[in-house]
Amino acid sequence: MRVVELASLAPAPFGCMVLADLGADVVRVDRPGGPGAGRLAAPTTGPLQRGRRATALDLKSPDGVADLLRLVERADVLVEAYRPGVAERLGVGPQTCRDRNPRLVYARLTGWGQDGPLAARAGHDIDYIAVAGALEPLGRAGERPHAPMNLIGDFAGGGLLLATGVLAALLERERSGVGQVVDAAMVDGSALLTSFLHGLLGAGGWSAPRGRNLLDGGAPFYDTYRTADDGFLAVGALEPAFYAALLTGLGLADDPDLPAQYDPTGWPELRRRFAARFAERARDEWTAVFADLDACVAPVLAPTEAHRHPHNAARGTFVEVGGEVQPAPAPRFGRTPTATPRPAPDPGAPLDVSAIVDGWPARP
Known part of the structure; x- marks a missing residue:
């Protein structure tokens, strides 16, 4: 599978990293002279850029557009993450590209989507998950909502949704013979990730304010606890059998004064008892x-330490690429296992477009 990626920030590069990990030949199209200045300039190295080849084109020039369209003619997928209308103004919009290659899957990733009142507005992960209803439930009781880095909107609701859409469009193309536009919006993907929460709301299983429900830190048996060495343990003893094992490990199994597991009125006392007991030993002792x-x-x-955990080490959950430890490709395949990814391409040595095109024979 041949993918042309117009260089951008984190979400689309992550989606293209997933495609590259799964075996796609991804060519990243950079701006001439590098990604530009600023802390949020599109990076050209690191895990999100692995497994690529790279070229550099000035899409504000006729020659740059012509070279991109040469790549498009022999590609399966083009990925762009511009604001709506930018690609069209550059002369590389969906219709222009599909006129050159009707089988092309044209994948677009934006925050708000290609239409709607906010489509042209700027935004970041925190804004998309806020409007999607994915931010409000996150946080401690009585405190403000807390964004979990940019994992929900940018990566799960953005890049991974993009890769899923591309794969589905390629599968459909095998039946129809033609490509189509994939409109992946981070607000849509973030909303999709709340499907289980909406089920709980409909069933009355999520009725308390933020931080007081079963899965948001409200329950003392589904929370984190500080240990004697200022480490932390994650506790997810939801079912009675696991809860009983938790009490055994804490030495509380025979305590007749412990409140019942599912009685919310007793949760503050359970939390106090659990916290006091976990504080008696170091994290690794409790482990x-x-x-x-x-x-x-x-x-x-x-x-920085996850790769050393015995389970992760045994499964090879992390790999070393170019001297840098990073997550390994996932998922796993029994007959066609993924290879260790190649390091990110050298941004100072862009490939010539003609060399790439020559290596991509025309489809029959």
């Missing part, structure tokens, strides 16, 4: 205590 107990208790690992 050893729960190693043979199915209590749904796990150490909270920093990104």
